[in-house]
Amino acid sequence: MRVMIVVAGALALAACSRAKEPSAEEQAALSNYVPPFVMSRLDFGGVVERRFRRLDVNNDDKLSRNELPKRLIARFDEIDRNKDGSISNEEWSAWMMRRFDAQDINHDGTVTSDERERARELHDPDLPTPAEEPANAAAPSRN
Ligand SMILES: [Ca+2]
Ligand SMILES: [Ca+2]
Structure with missing residues (x-):
């Protein structure tokens, strides 16, 4: 029983420290999953297509104002x-x-973390990424 309490305490502590700043170890683990961001124009084209399909809730092949994400409504x-x-x-x-x-400042056909950072500084809206619109995701239900 005492062991369980100690473990729970350690877990709570770990959760707390994670909320603040990841340790070097955690950062290393994270970097395994999130390599420096590089997105090719080709990948982006697929992402954009999938995003359109997902946003088009009523399947009329058009996005109406209310189907657009909030951050893009001003750009409608x-x-x-x-x-x-x-x-x-x-x-x-x-x-x-x-x-x-x-956003592809050096026109090499890819947008990198640095270029994304720059775009944010210029208040350009974040572009959807492959992580947000994975190619292998199950197609949303059309019913
Ligand atoms: Ca139109
Ligand atoms: Ca629509």
Whole structure:
């Protein structure tokens, strides 16, 4: 019984310290899972396509204002190029690829952690990443 209490205490302590700052060991473990961020234009194209499918809740192949994530609503009119009040897959991809190219400062066809950091400083919206839209995720239910 005492052993269990000690273990629980240690776990609580570990949880506390993790909430503050990860230890060097934890950071090393983390870096195994999250290598320095590099995303190719090709990967991004797939991510953007999957994001569109996921956001298009009513499956009409358009994104309406209320299907857009909050952080992008202010950009709705900019993304909706033909001003028909909805965002087509084409408009979505074109805008997203422009954002990608804008963040790809050295134009090598990839966006890296550094470039992402720079984009954040310029208050450019975060681009969706492969981690957020994994290619192998089960297709969302269409029912
Ligand atoms: Ca829709
Ligand atoms: Ca449109």
